[in-house]
Amino acid sequence: MRADGVLAVLDRWGRAALPGSVLLFFVLLTLAPLRAPYLSDTLPLLPALVVFQFSLATPERLPGPLLLAMGVLLDLLLGGPGAPVGVSAMGFVLIRAAVVANRRYLVGVPFLFQWFGFCILMFGFVALVWAFTALWTWTAIDPVPAIMQYLVVAVTYPLLAPLLARVRARDPLNVPELSRGTAQPGETTS
Amino acid sequence: MAIRDDFEVVAGQVRTVVQRFALGLLVVAAFVIMLIGKADTVLVEHARVVALDVASPVLEAIARPVAYANRAIADLREFASLREENARLREENARLLAWQTAARRLENENEGLRGLANFREGPEASFITARIVGDSVNAYMRGALLNVGRRVGVAPGQAVVTGEGLAGRIAEVGENSARVLFVTDVNSRLPVLIERTRERAILAGDNSTRLRLTLLQSVAGVQRGDRIVTSGHGGSFPVGIPVGEVVETNEGSVRVRPFTDFSRLEFVRVVDYGVTGLVGSTSGGTAPQTAPAGTPAPGQKVR
Structure with missing residues (x-):
């Protein structure tokens, strides 16, 4: 541990807090009354996108309890009467676990692979939320809006992911060259 | 020292176990939260209200830029x-x-x-004007967040109207925030009248832009263009707030287009007609009495 100046300490804290802050921002943005057609439908799925994107490089900065708290907050803010609280939390945790377990296929590979991985995981997430909402309210919920939401967010990913990756790229500890494509399951970058 | 070493060993083992089963633990925790939410709906409602109260100032801060963006989008479309x-x-x-x-x-x-x-007028209605600071529109619900709450007299069950007609009703109320459930929400059931025939019906939402009219008697009397107004049954709303018009009559299914344009809502009015009915009775004890018309509380418009 080297002796750090105030700025360096702030810098470290900032980096550590960044993924959580971005996630919180997107959780709150979920409720923003944006009236752009289709785009506003994707807002509820953007936090999951953030979880995916940050789990690629710095999963240790999105600890499980934080994901749990964010997921519960998202459900509390979003949900209508009867909607399950905690299903997004479960989804976030599973996304992170899936990304960490499959780093070798997702980190340091061409973007198309990441996109493909995102589409698979996000489908699982949407299906999970849909299934639990249907189960919890015991009604046959029309899956078409959920599928539309999924399709739009899948298309949105290439637009948003580079932005988030840029935020991440400020981190010198970001994906070391050596581990590109060879990262072992469970291996993190710090 | 030996005790300390032992302690460290045990602590290390515990940490390993926790790390190994972290995923399982987290998933179980999320599931337990879901179960609690299912079992104790009151607790969840409280948590929702607290979360809304915390989030609404932030949302209010971003509401203005978002409104500008929306206006720009709408302008572009209108030019066309x-x-x-x-x-x-x-x-x-x-x-x-x-x-x-x-x-x-x-x-x-x-x-x-x-x-x-010598007709006696019903109770005078008082209005609270509110800005929509958040949308609750997603694949599973249709609603919005308002920047007014219990402090200015908003209570569950009150009608939310726009210039065009009924938008929905208040579902949850926080100290400074409230959630509206739109009439298009899948959970919305509204007792209505067909204005021309005075026939009673139930207007149900299904999360689409059209409402479904379930008639209590026969479908035969309904025509396209019939106006649908609230009937006042169930005691939550007074009679005659316009809701929508019939746009489609097929075999057994009548679709209604709501007058309110939900894609452009920015301000709404929360209306307290002084009618306390079924919806309000669950929380009637906590809802404050509305100020009589003509004595506006500070910071709101009352007509």
Whole structure:
């Protein structure tokens, strides 16, 4: 541990807090009354996108309890009467676990692979939320809006992911060259 | 020292176990939260209200830029259809002027008749104007967040209206925030009347832009263009707030287009008609009495 100046300490804290802050921002943005057609439908799925994107490089900065708290907050803010609280939390945790377990296929590979991985995981997430909402309210919920939401967010990913990756790229500890494509399951970058 | 070493060893083992089963633990925790939410709905409602109260100042801060963005998008769209829009408005204006004349005449007549019959006016309604600071529109619900709450007299069950007609009702109320459930939400059931035939029906949402009319008697009397108004049954709303018009009558299914344009809502009015009915009774004890009309609370418009 080297002796750090105030700025360096702030810098470290900032980096550590960044993924959580971005996630919180997107959780709150979920409720923003944006009236752009289709785009506003994707807002509820953007936090999951953030979880995916940050789990690629710095999963240790999105600890499980934080994901749990964010997921519960998202459900509390979003949900209508009867909607399950905690299903997004479960989804976030599973996304992170899936990304960490499959780093070798997702980190340091061409973007198309990441996109493909995102589409698979996000489908699982949407299906999970849909299934639990249907189960919890015991009604046959029309899956078409959920599928539309999924399709739009899948298309949105290439637009948003580079932005988030840029935020991440400020981190010198970001994906070391050596581990590109060879990262072992469970291996993190710090 | 040995004790300390042992302790460290045990602590290390515990940490390993926790790390190994972290995923399982987290998933179980999320599931437990879901179960708690299912079992104790009151607790969840409280948590929701707290979360809304915390989030609403932040949302209010971003509401303005978002409103600008929305306006820009709407402007772009309108430019495309400016000419047709103008023609349509001119035509509508002419039609409305004719209606205005009719309304004036009827108003005079009504006043005279009321005088004759010693008609007692219902409780005066008071309005609270609210800005929509958040959307709750997603694949599973249709609603919005308002920047007013219990502090200015909003209570669950109150009607939320726009200039065009009924938008929904208040579902959850926080100290400084409230959640509206739109009439298009899948959980919305509204007792209504068909204005022309005075036939009763239930208007149900299904998360789409059209409402479904379930008739209590027969479908035969309904025509396209029939106006649908609230019936006042169930005691939550007064009679006669316009809701929508019939746009489609098929075998057994009648679809209604709501008058409110949910894609452009920015301000709404929360209306307290002083009617306490089934919906309000669950929380009637905590809901404050509304100030009588004419004594506006600071910071709101009351008509």
